Amino acid sequence: MPAARDLRELLALLEERGQLRRVRAELSPVLEIPEVLRRVMRRRGPALLFERVRGYPGWRVAGNLFGTLERIKLALGAERLEEIGERLTRALAGPPPMGLLEKLRGLREALDLARYAPRQARRAAFEDTVLEGGEASLERIPAFKTWPRDGGRYITFGQVYTVDPATGVTNIGVYRVMVRGPREAVVHWQLHKRGQQAYREAGERAWERLPVAVVVGSDPATMLAGVMPVPYPLDKLLFAGVMAGRGVEVYRLPSGVPVPASAELVIEGYVEPGREAPEGPFGDHWGYYDRPARRFPVLTVERIWLRRGPVYVGTVVGKPPMEDAAIGKAVERIFLPIVRLLLPEVVDMNLPEHGVFQGIGIVSIRKRYPGQAKKVMMALWGLGQMALTKILIVVDHDVDVHDLNQVLWAVAAHVDPQRDVVVVPGTHTDELDPAAPYPGYGSKLGIDATRKLLEENNGRPWPEEVEPDPETARKIDRIWSSLGIDAGG
Ligand SMILES: Cc1cc2nc3c(=O)[nH]c(=O)nc-3n(C[C@H](O)[C@H](O)[C@H](O)COP(=O)(O)O)c2cc1C
Known part of the structure; x- marks a missing residue:
């Protein structure tokens, strides 16, 4: 089965497989929906679709989409997640093609990589509503407050898109984004992450602005590509294509940032090198609130794009296991072939x-x-x-x-x-x-x-490990069932 093409296809697939429950009670994104999600994640329960969100008529909220490895495999249409890493390593490792047949096979694999490259879409699902100026307010979005002492409302599963000033490659990073005001947010890309690298590059080039887009709810491959530790400067949109098994359809925003055409919500804006504000506290995946507020770049919102009847996606992090534990396992499986190549x-x-x-x-x-x-x-x-x-x-x-x-x-x-x-x-x-x-x-x-x-x-041989005598073991194998031990004897 191929990877789901957008969030709605994924929700339908999960529902068909009995992996999604609808919640009809009206709940708030402030603490209430996160608390329900937290409990379901702890039990490794189903994905949830909240159909009535207090204070946000017309919105629905989805969560715990990736709470088990089985759901992640289903979303990506992969029986084994290692397959994804192998798609990359196959193109790089192995003996060089010598014979004609092998050369043709090598050519096909090279073409395969091209098949994963992003494709330009003429239309985007999120063109249904475009909010600009004072209309483009983050207060319209059901961003979560996940823990009581969080410093504000957070977009917890937003994919932050940037185009690297040095290389021109697109990065997608799942970094939490703190809402700071109607048209301002703070982007928490950490020290070692590619988003922060792009920001630093912009500063070194004396750019006044680095365009940024925060995407919520797209096809599962681009959502999860944001979490993948893809080596710099491999393009994350290309990697998302490798994950999906086909190129991602992208739409170029007026700011020049390419985003998946299937997105439910796109926040388009920019950060200005040097303009930073305190971020946090936030209850994070270590199970603690972060240390006292540290400073991160301020995102200024220019435009908000919405699909009709938008579905917001949020997650909660905290003491494991939560949804990100399953996502971490998926990262481990996908990257094992790449680690083994090195x-x-x-x-x-x-x-x-x-x-x-x-x-x-x-x-x-x-x-x-x-x-x-x-x-x-x-x-x-x-x-x-x-x-x-x-x-x-x-x-x-x-x-x-x-x-x-x-x-x-x-x-x-x-x-x-x-x-x-x-x-x-x-x-x-x-x-x-x-x-x-x-x-x-x-x-x-x-x-x-x-x-x-x-x-x-110190030159001493390692002791010999205890092993049963092979002949005795074979004999006991033959008579094992007659001993009646497995039957509770
Ligand atoms: C739910 C969730 C929230 C995350 N929040 C952050 C965050 O706030 N900041 C951060 O740097 N990484 C965060 N991460 C981890 C990054 O997504 C991950 O390290 C990713 O590989 C970063 O991509 P990059 O290598 O392109 O920077 C989060 C991951 C998950 C699953």
Whole structure:
């Protein structure tokens, strides 16, 4: 099944599969809808469509669309999410085509990449209503207040579109956006993110304005592309096409920013390098309110575009697991082939939901040489957003990284703390990490839980692992059912 073409197609598909519930009670986007969403996310329940939104006649609100991996796969029309990363790596890795047939196959794969490129749409769904001047007020939008001490109303699942001044590539980032007034908002793109990079580039070029568009509710591939840690400067619209399996239809706004033609809501505006305002507090995905307000760029609204009968999409973050835990898992699966292209010894990885994605990462490797586990740690701490992972645990290839009990066994049985634990002080870290001494600056912990080679073990061979006697095991296999143990004996 192909990826859904817009939000409404996705809602219909989820409803058909019994994965969407409609809520008819009238609820407010201030605390009430977020509280219902929070409870449903905790239970890994269905997507919700709120049909009556207090104070916002004509609007509907959707949430928890991506609360399970199954729904994400359904939305993207992918049986395996790794398939998406493989579409990219296939084009780059593998022996060069030699024979004619192989050359033709290589050509087809190159054409495949072109097939994922964005396509220009003549019309956009959101042209139904265009609000300008005083009409273009953010007060018309059912932005959430998610936690009682949040510093204001937030667009929590908006995709922030920018065109990079240095490269011309489009970025899509899911960054929270705080409503500051009818025509002003604050964009929370963090230090290590591509949105902030575009902003810095604009400042260095002495641009007076960097055009920005905030999109809410589009086809699921572009919504999720905003969360993907795509290496700079790969175009995120192209990556969204790779995720959808076809090019995204885009509409170029008067400001020049391309946005998906299927969007429900587009806020068009600009940020001015140097013009910043306090942002927060906000209850974030670590389960804490952020530190006291820090400054981020002010977005000035020029135009608001709306599809008729608009459907707003919002999410809530907090102590895991919430919707973003499932989205984090999808990122892990999609990027595994790309990590493996760069670090071929990597077998699998697990960014456990309760480890807050950037808190703890577990990686299994096929180890060949001494020190390799630490080499993998150093590589990952330098690789895109994997670099923000605070604690890395490296295990051997035969440990299932998704079985935390197996991982604990490997840590308990294979780690000599003095030899196998590294603490790297004074490093980059996630800006929101509540334990870091300074936002964006902290330290790393690496645990090498692989079996040690001679060189790593003072020249002593690693002990022999207990295994059943094969002949006895075969015999017991044959008579196992007759022992009646499985039947509760
Ligand atoms: C619900 C949700 C909210 C997020 N909010 C922010 C945010 O406020 N700021 C931020 O920098 N990243 C935020 N992220 C993470 C980014 O979307 C993610 O790091 C993404 O890869 C950024 O894209 P970029 O590499 O193009 O900057 C959020 C993710 C989710 C799922």
